[in-house]
Amino acid sequence: MTSDYSDPKPTRTRPAPASSSSLSSVGNALLLLEHLEHNGSISVTETARLLGVGISSAHRLLRTVTDAGFAVQRRSGGRYEAGHKLLDIALGALSQINLREIAYPHLEELSRRIPAQIWLIRMDSSRATSLDAHLTSGVQLATPDFIASRPLHTLASGKLLLSTLTASHLNRLYPHERLPPVTARSITSKDQLFKELAAVRRAHYAVQLGENMLPSGAIAVSVYGLTGEILGALTVSGPVEEFDRVGLHERLPLVRSASVAITDDIHERLRQR
Template sequence: MQTGPDDGAAPRYPLESVDRTLTLLRQLADRREVALAEVRAHLGVGQSTAHRLLAMLVYRGFAVQDPVSRKYRPGPAFADLGRAAEPSFDLVEVVRPVLVALAAETGETVHLGELVGTDVRYLDVIESASTLRVASRAGQTRPAHATSIGKAMLATHDDEAVRALYPDGIPAAGTSRAVTDVDALLAELRRVRSRGSGRNRGEVESGVSSVGVAIGHPAHGLLGGLSVAAPEARWSAAIERDHVAALRTAAERVLARVP
């Protein structure tokens, strides 16, 4: 029976059925989509046992089954658990003053985003005052592997965790500049870790460049990320270095404001 990270010593009187259910929940959370055969192999159980466990999770809202592929994905009850585990503060409210200062310093469009599976969900934005500027993505999602802010957040995971996010490979998204396979993404994430920032040169939209950093808190974990985006006409290696420096300072200011 597999266990999760940092589980510590097993309980004195373990309940195998509960352990299987919790292990299955972790598999759903990590993989985002699983087939019945994968559940059987992961739990080391027969088909009927795996099917009954999945049926109960569907009944309680912790899983949904795709009617075409017959695979299982996390259900709406996962969202309820996630809200219960969220930090007891409003991230947008905490970051907003820092975002305003970052926009003033860089003169470009700046975003706050969070990692949701393999996507970035943009939570807040300050648009550049320039006529030629990158437009707001607040309230929208973009594929994490093609965005600077998404790469920065993905880079906080190890290679195994990233592979688990893409069990069927990387879907085509953005422009032809975006990576198209997991190995290429892992190589890019190693460069992101080395630099300390994610980079996007026209991978989501042609003519748009950006850099991003992750905001990792020692107690709350990955809170989100910050990015600076601009038209390629206003981009250079020197400007990119300045934006990265401003982002790192901004991330430190966010952490100082987190209760």
């Protein structure tokens, strides 16, 4: 369903010196990645100007970092944005701070305003992992282990991550047209999923309605890093009937406000490091 890798005396050889051109290429790549880290996106023309190279050289370098996952181009001819590898680096830095400690007061405050299960979800390329949960509803709809076992396309938080990936990456994750359903309401085709992800990109939030567990619905909004990359998802889940149009209209502003507060606190903690 569409929602909205012995010698005892080894021979020692002196490594060949790196050529000036290879060193220059590495330097250009690092400068490009630094720009993406701080600015979020860049065009081919801006890359050529930044590096002092021709358009064709700029385009080749952008394609190289894109193929390696450090950048992403969402449409042909469009700007290049920070990719999922930069997200991995950001998550490495984030792992050095106590994300639960930062987020907890915001989860607690949100739980006072919304009678539901509130989850802070960290995501990888194929699964979603619960970092913390603040349970305020009387019904236990899911557990962290349950969430970690679910395919991303059946989770509101998973759809947020998938919406940031290139079509090439999505095709590697989902090589077949038919997707494995979890419930009768799960998305079951790649075409259907791509349409759903396009809607998520436009709306900047994701919803699931009984797609990983029939009685359960959820809404998820992003928690962002310093360069606008998605670090995780703040998700509110509850009985599916509470996530109709009216329920979403009432909950979305509250969830977004809590996500912004968590993001602001993460940024402040990272700046202090």
